[in-house]
Amino acid sequence: MAARQSTDVAIIGGGIAGCASAYYLAKKGLSVTLLEKGEIAGEQSGRNWGFVRQQVRDPLEIPLMIACLRLWRGLEAELEADIEWRQGGILHLADTDAGMAKYEAWLEHARTYQLDSRKVTGREAAELLPGMARDWVGGLYTPSDGQADPVKTTSAFAKAAARLGAEIRTGCIVQGIETAGGAVTGLSTEAGEIEAGTVLIAAGAWTSAMLRRLGLDLPQLGVRSTVLRTSRAPEKTALGVWFPEFGFRQRRDGSFNVGAGASVDHDIGVDTLRHARAFWSVARDQGGSLDLHLGRYFFEDLWVHLDRAGALGYVIKPRIASDLLAAIKEAHAGRSFVSPSVSSGAAH
Numbered sequence: 001m002a003a004r005q006s007t008d009v010a011i012i013g014g015g016i017a018g019c020a021s022a023y024y025l026a027k028k029g030l031s032v033t034l035l036e037k038g039e040i041a042g043e044q045s046g047r048n049w050g051f052v053r054q055q056v057r058d059p060l061e062i063p064l065m066i067a068c069l070r071l072w073r074g075l076e077a078e079l080e081a082d083i084e085w086r087q088g089g090i091l092h093l094a095d096t097d098a099g100m101a102k103y104e105a106w107l108e109h110a111r112t113y114q115l116d117s118r119k120v121t122g123r124e125a126a127e128l129l130p131g132m133a134r135d136w137v138g139g140l141y142t143p144s145d146g147q148a149d150p151v152k153t154t155s156a157f158a159k160a161a162a163r164l165g166a167e168i169r170t171g172c173i174v175q176g177i178e179t180a181g182g183a184v185t186g187l188s189t190e191a192g193e194i195e196a197g198t199v200l201i202a203a204g205a206w207t208s209a210m211l212r213r214l215g216l217d218l219p220q221l222g223v224r225s226t227v228l229r230t231s232r233a234p235e236k237t238a239l240g241v242w243f244p245e246f247g248f249r250q251r252r253d254g255s256f257n258v259g260a261g262a263s264v265d266h267d268i269g270v271d272t273l274r275h276a277r278a279f280w281s282v283a284r285d286q287g288g289s290l291d292l293h294l295g296r297y298f299f300e301d302l303w304v305h306l307d308r309a310g311a312l313g314y315v316i317k318p319r320i321a322s323d324l325l326a327a328i329k330e331a332h333a334g335r336s337f338v339s340p341s342v343s344s345g346a347a348h
C-alpha cells in the first residue's frame with residue numbers, strides 16, 4: 001500500500017494506547033495513519049508486568065478498569081489473536097496490620113462499584129498460593145482481575161487495525177505537529193508531511209515534550225522501575241501476586257515476570273521543579289519506595305533547557321562563553337566532547 005499523505009486521524013506512537021486507538025478508530029470507519037519511531041510495543045508497552053488490574057486502583061480509575069475488563073474478556077476473539085489472556089485473579093499480600101488496614105480502606109471503593117474484591121486471612125492466602133515460605137497477616141483478592149502479554153496484545157491491536165485499513169508505519173519519527181489558525185492540520189515526519197484534521201498523541205513518555213512545542217502544559221515525569229523475566233518453571237499459579245517489596249505473575253510458557261513492586265527511581269530534572277506542585281502528593285504517598293537522585297542528569301537537563309530557550313547567551317556572557325569554549329577546545333585539542341548544543345548556545 002502506498003504511504004498515505006492525508007488521513008482522518010494521525011496517531012503518534014505504537015504502544016498499547018496508540019495501537020488500540022488505531023483499531024477502534026479504524027473500526028468506526030475512519031482513515032488512520034499510525035507513526036512509530038521504533039517498533040510496535042518497543043517502549044513501555046513492551047516492558048510491563050502484564051497485570052490487568054482493578055484491585056488497589058485509584059478510585060477514579062475503577063470505572064475505567066471495569067469497562068476495560070469487559071473488553072479484555074472478548075479481546076482474543078475480537079482481534080483474532082492469542083494474547084495470553086487469563087482471568088486468574090490478583091492477590092495483594094500484607095505483612096503488617098497497617099498494610100492490611102490500607103487494603104481494608106480500599107475495599108470501601110470496591111463495594112461502591114460492586115467489585116468482587118475481598119479481604120483474605122493469612123491462612124486463605126496460603127490456600128490461594130500454596131508453598132509460600134512465610135506467613136502473612138492477610139491480603140486482598142479480586143478473582144475477576146487478569147493478565148495478558150503486553151507485546152502480543154499491542155501487536156494484535158496493530159495487526160487488527162491494519163486489517164481494517166489503518167496504515168501502521170514503524171521506524172518513522174514524528175518531528176512536529178503542524179497548525180494553522182489555531183487548528184491542527186497534520187504532522188511533519190522524517191518521511192514527509194501528512195495532512196490530518198485530528199492528531200492523537202499517544203507518545204508515552206515523550207508526550208509532554210511534544211505538547212510543550214504547541215504551548216500546552218501536561219505535567220509528566222519519568223521514573224525508572226525494574227522488571228525481570230526468569231527462565232521457564234513448572235506451572236505454579238494463575239494469580240498475579242503483589243508482595244510489599246515485589247510482584248510477579250507466571251506466563252503461559254512457565255517463566256515469571258518479576259517486578260520491583262512500587263519501588264521507583266526518579267532523576268531530578270528541570271521538569272521535576274516545573275511540575276513539583278502537581279506531583280507532590282504522589283511523591284508523598286510513594287514514601288520510602290521513591291528514590292530521588294540529584295546529579296549529572298539535572299545539570300545536563302538544565303543546560304539543554306537553557307540552550308533551547310536561547311538563554312545560554314544571557315546566563316553565560318557571550319564573550320566569556322566563547323573564551324571558555326576556545327579554552328576547553330584547546331585543552332582537549334582534537335577530542336570532540338563539546339556537544340553541538342553547547343557550541344550553538346555559547347555562540348549567541
Ligand SMILES: Cc1cc2nc3c(=O)[nH]c(=O)nc-3n(C[C@H](O)[C@H](O)[C@H](O)COP(=O)(O)OP(=O)(O)OC[C@H]3O[C@@H](n4cnc5c(N)ncnc54)[C@H](O)[C@@H]3O)c2cc1C
Binds near residue numbers: 017038043044202225
Ligand atoms: C515496569 C512497568 C510495569 C508496568 N506494569 C503494568 C501492568 O502490570 N499493568 C498495566 O496495565 N500497566 C503497567 N504498566 C504501565 C503500562 O506499561 C503503560 O501504561 C503503557 O504501556 C503505556 O502505553 P503507551 O502506549 O501510552 O506508551 P508507550 O508504550 O511508551 O508507547 C509510546 C510510543 O510512542 C513512540 N513515540 C514517542 N515519540 C515519538 C515520535 N516523535 N515519533 C514517533 N513515535 C514516537 C515511542 O517510541 C513509543 O513506542 C507498567 C509500566 C512499567 C514501566
